[in-house]
Amino acid sequence: MTLMSVSPRPARRFDRGPVVLGIDPGTASTGFGLVERRGSTLVSRGGGVISTRAEEPMERRLAAISSCLGELIAEHRPAALAVEDIFFGRNVRTAFAVGQARGAVLATAGAGGIPCFAYTPQAVKLAVCGSGRAGKDQVQRMVAALLGLGDPPASDHAADALALAICHANQMPLRAEASALGARIPNT
Amino acid sequence: MTLMSVSPRPARRFDRGPVVLGIDPGTASTGFGLVERRGSTLVSRGGGVISTRAEEPMERRLAAISSCLGELIAEHRPAALAVEDIFFGRNVRTAFAVGQARGAVLATAGAGGIPCFAYTPQAVKLAVCGSGRAGKDQVQRMVAALLGLGDPPASDHAADALALAICHANQMPLRAEASALGARIPNT
Numbered sequence A, B: 001m002t003l004m005s006v007s008p009r010p011a012r013r014f015d016r017g018p019v020v021l022g023i024d025p026g027t028a029s030t031g032f033g034l035v036e037r038r039g040s041t042l043v044s045r046g047g048g049v050i051s052t053r054a055e056e057p058m059e060r061r062l063a064a065i066s067s068c069l070g071e072l073i074a075e076h077r078p079a080a081l082a083v084e085d086i087f088f089g090r091n092v093r094t095a096f097a098v099g100q101a102r103g104a105v106l107a108t109a110g111a112g113g114i115p116c117f118a119y120t121p122q123a124v125k126l127a128v129c130g131s132g133r134a135g136k137d138q139v140q141r142m143v144a145a146l147l148g149l150g151d152p153p154a155s156d157h158a159a160d161a162l163a164l165a166i167c168h169a170n171q172m173p174l175r176a177e178a179s180a181l182g183a184r185i186p187n188t
Helices: A058-076 A092-111 A121-129 A136-147 A156-180 B058-076 B092-111 B121-129 B136-147 B156-180
Strands: A002-006 A019-024 A029-038 A041-051 A080-084 A116-119 B002-006 B019-024 B029-038 B041-051 B080-084 B116-119
Touching (some): A019 A058, A029 A058, A029 A156, A041 A058, A041 A136, A058 A092, A080 A092, A080 A156, A092 A116, A092 B058, A092 B092, A116 A121, A116 A156, A121 A136, A136 A156, B029 B058, B041 B058, B041 B136, B058 B092, B080 B156, B116 B156, B121 B136, B121 B156, B136 B156
Parallel strands (some): A080 A116, B019 B080, B080 B116
Antiparallel strands (some): A002 A041, A029 A041, B002 B041, B029 B041
8 A cells, every 4th residue: 555645735733724635535546635724725735645456355455545544634634524426427336446435435534523525526627627527637737726736736536636625625614604604505 | 323233142252163244234224243153053143233324424324334343343353254245236326325335344344354255145145045046034034044043133134244144154164175275265
């Protein structure tokens, strides 16, 4: 199992804002991205990929993903975790595999008391690119631009995870306002 | 979250044989069944259902399943965990939901160092009833007969989990023999 970090930035603990952890679950590669909200600005706290080897038994691969995620949660104490919503266009085999990885991720977040929020791919693209039909390249470029990264994330999975984190971080003020008014935006 | 036990038997620690934990994963109801192999005899060590409430967020439901399973593993130290193989006949929505629960289960087993084995529903029915086409009722009656239970398990999920555990417990001598000869029967 490897944990590859891209463009992390040192945290300035004294003025730390809420952090969102975006996760793009997959058995072979689980992308992660940490985005901190400082007032109206979003700052990358790093991102990368948790990789597991196909030769390993499935239970060990999922335990490795859970363990790495547990470390990220312990270190960064995210206020929320954002994942992709269930995408029913995929075939049964893919749905099952993604479901397994997502189950390991959500169980770990739940054990750590981190609330989880799901967004459709269209909602994420709309939040990041201004269009629900944007391509992979455009998402990667916009993630870099919005977070002030020198280069787009090298990994698709990390870029998708950062985009998910941006999408939720953008909604935080709206959710806080709704909550103050006694309303609630559903998590999923 | 509730953990409902059916027909547990006190363990006689001094002559304890290997225990197999069968799991029938589901978000609302996860069946579990513990079967101990004592020589050529199979003995029930109990079974039941881990239930979670639909009103709870998914991450908490999966964390509760993982936590209950962790307790079962810590208490009974199973030599193996048996789950149903991926069943691709189901629709995408079901595959995703079952996949999520299965992912939480496998990650927990992996973290506890418990090897996992998957069996198709047909293989389980064949092992328990002598026919791959047996119905639910027949499985429940045969589980009770094979384990010497007074009554069939009240829950379908617990019965399916016990059937999975019986199926793997039956294969243990064959797997041990294959392993001694340097061969290996694949886990899934």
